[in-house]
Amino acid sequence: MTKCLILSMEEWAEKKNKKKIVVEKINLKIGEFTCVEPISLINTFNAAVLGSWLDSSEITIETIPFEGKCSKCNRLYFPKKENGYKSPCCNFNLEEIISGRELKIASIDFKEK
Amino acid sequence: MHLPISDKIELNILHQNSHQAEKNKIKFNNYNLLCLNIMSSPGAGKTRLLEITLEDLSKKFYSAVLEGDMTTNLDAARLEKLNIPVVPITTGRACHLDANMVSGGLKLLEKKINPNLLDILLVENVGNLVCPAEFEIGEHFKVALLSITEGEDKPLKYPIMFREADLILITKVDLLPHLNFDINELKLNIASTNPKADVIEISSITKSGFHLWQDWISKKILKFKNN
Numbered sequence: 001m002t003k004c005l006i007l008s009m010e011e012w013a014e015k016k017n018k019k020k021i022v023v024e025k026i027n028l029k030i031g032e033f034t035c036v037e038p039i040s041l042i043n044t045f046n047a048a049v050l051g052s053w054l055d056s057s058e059i060t061i062e063t064i065p066f067e068g069k070c071s072k073c074n075r076l077y078f079p080k081k082e083n084g085y086k087s088p089c090c091n092f093n094l095e096e097i098i099s100g101r102e103l104k105i106a107s108i109d110f111k112e113k
Numbered sequence: 114m115h116l117p118i119s120d121k122i123e124l125n126i127l128h129q130n131s132h133q134a135e136k137n138k139i140k141f142n143n144y145n146l147l148c149l150n151i152m153s154s155p156g157a158g159k160t161r162l163l164e165i166t167l168e169d170l171s172k173k174f175y176s177a178v179l180e181g182d183m184t185t186n187l188d189a190a191r192l193e194k195l196n197i198p199v200v201p202i203t204t205g206r207a208c209h210l211d212a213n214m215v216s217g218g219l220k221l222l223e224k225k226i227n228p229n230l231l232d233i234l235l236v237e238n239v240g241n242l243v244c245p246a247e248f249e250i251g252e253h254f255k256v257a258l259l260s261i262t263e264g265e266d267k268p269l270k271y272p273i274m275f276r277e278a279d280l281i282l283i284t285k286v287d288l289l290p291h292l293n294f295d296i297n298e299l300k301l302n303i304a305s306t307n308p309k310a311d312v313i314e315i316s317s318i319t320k321s322g323f324h325l326w327q328d329w330i331s332k333k334i335l336k337f338k339n340n
Contacts, residue, residue, distance in 0.1 A: 001247075002256075004126050011129065012122065024117055030251070035247045036309055081269050084305035093308040103247070107121040 001036055001103075002044040008105060009054060016110070023057040025109040033079075033100030038044035066100030128247055133212035137251025140219065144228040146336045148236060149330070150250055152209075152274065153258035154267075155240030158284040160188040161317045162258065162326075163235060167195050169327055174232035174334055177225075180216040181210040181239045188237065198225045209244035210236065212251055232334050242271040254333060260285040261294050268302040275303060280311045282330060289315035 010027065030036050038061040049055050068079045070087035075085075076098060079085035085094040125131065141148045153159050163178060170176055177198040180189040189201035200221045202214050215236060222228060236252065238245045255276035259267055262285060268275040275281060281303055289296065296314070303312055311329065315322030 001126065001244075004130060007129055008124060008126055010155050011121075012124070033273065035243045081272070084269060084302060085272065093305045095308055103126045105122055105124045105126060107119050107123075109117050109119050111117050112115045 002048050005041070005045060005105070006048060006054070009108075012105075012108065013053070019055060020113050021110045023054055023108060023110045023112060026057055026059050026105060027107045028059060028061045029064050029102045029104040029106045029108070030061050031064040031100040031102040033097065034103055036103060038063065062106065064099050064102045067098040068094050069096040069098050071095040107111060127247065127249075131211045133216055134249035134251040137212055137216055137219065138253070141234065141253070142305060144231065145338060146228055146231050146234050147254075147334050148234045148250075148252045149167045149333075150236050150238060150245075150252035150255045151258070152238045152255065152278070153240060153260075153284075154242045154246045154263060155175075157240070157258040157260040157263065158236050158317055159240070159258055160191055162282070162284065163192060163237060163314070164195065165320065165323060166327065166330070167192070167235075167318055169323075170233070170330060171195065171197055173331065175230055176233050176235065177222055177228075177231050178236065179210075179215060179222065179236045181214070181237055183208070183239055198222060198231075200225070205238055206339060208239055208241045209248050210238050210250055211248045215250040232338070233330065242267070242274045246271075246274040246277050253337065254279040256280045258280060258282045258284050259299070261288055261292060261296065261299070265295055265299040265302060268299070268306045272306045275306045275310070278307065278310050280313065281307075282322075282326060283312065283314045285316060285318075286314045286321065 030038055041060050044058055067076055067077055069076055070089050070092050072090040072092045075089050077087050079094050151159050167176055178192050180199055180201045182188055183204050186201040189199050192199045200218045202218045255278045257274055313322050313325045314328055
């Protein structure tokens with residue numbers, strides 16, 4: 001995932017003229033229902049970019065809640081592992097996921113040299 | 114130095130992988146070749162499943178395998194004995210196959226056989242219940258294996274893998290009489306994570322359930338070919 005993030009940043013920077021910018025912050029939106037552990041992503045990113053053009057950049061992560069929709073009564077709810085992800089209102093299985101699968105670069109804060 | 118600029122890009126971190134996966138899928142479609150992504154934890158029985166499956170499947174359909182492995186070609190060597198085209202993909206330290214690796218594997222496969230002659234490509238992913246679930250490879254269907262020795266709670270502990278799967282194979286069910294394992298609880302946990310998934314119980318020792326799995330594959334191939 002860290003590699004994918006760095007490749008995405010490289011791709012973005014190619015359009016901006018990498019040598020003329022300094023990236024200050026990479027603002028991510030990471031859903032709770034993904035395989036990404038935010039602190040691990042930050043740590044591996046910081047290690048991977050040491051000495052590179054992204055060395056001084058900081059990652060911020062906005063966690064997007066895991067939210068489902070009860071397929072019986074259409075109420076939104078926050079699925080919990082302890083409850084088998086079932087809806088608390090009708091005890092229905094998790095069918096529709098509303099949010100929580102996001103793996104996004106929301107924005108990049110940078111300065112021109 | 115100028116004032117900071119915020120570039121709101123809202124870009125999926127995995128977009129490059131998704132883009133390559135889409136290109137892979139177009140290639141599979143052009144070859145009229147159904148691709149299955151086979152995933153599980155290490156030791157759930159993926160390679161043995163493929164050995165038994167391909168013995169019968171290759172009598173009816175032209176099959177090939179891309180064999181993902183972190184460090185060895187041991188699994189690929191087992192499958193090569195079945196006289197089908199097998200391409201090993203050694204991932205090194207990577208714990209999953211990504212779309213680029215599969216694209217590379219497909220190029221090697223093209224040197225072995227004209228993919229237009231094939232009906233099905235089985236991709237055995239690296240044994241891991243976490244990362245493979247997030248990385249599309251261009252597959253048409255995802256198949257997740259879960260052996261009963263892993264415990265009933267795994268669909269809840271690794272929900273993304275089981276949520277993403279189109280079919281879940283419960284393996285090693287011949288061990289049921291010897292274990293304190295509640296298969297109904299496992300099925301409830303699968304249903305609560307992914308109510309839409311097909312579920313088949315199989316055993317590579319007794320071969321129980323293999324006819325259902327073979328039927329599932331055959332129907333998917335025939336439907337794919339007829340579309």
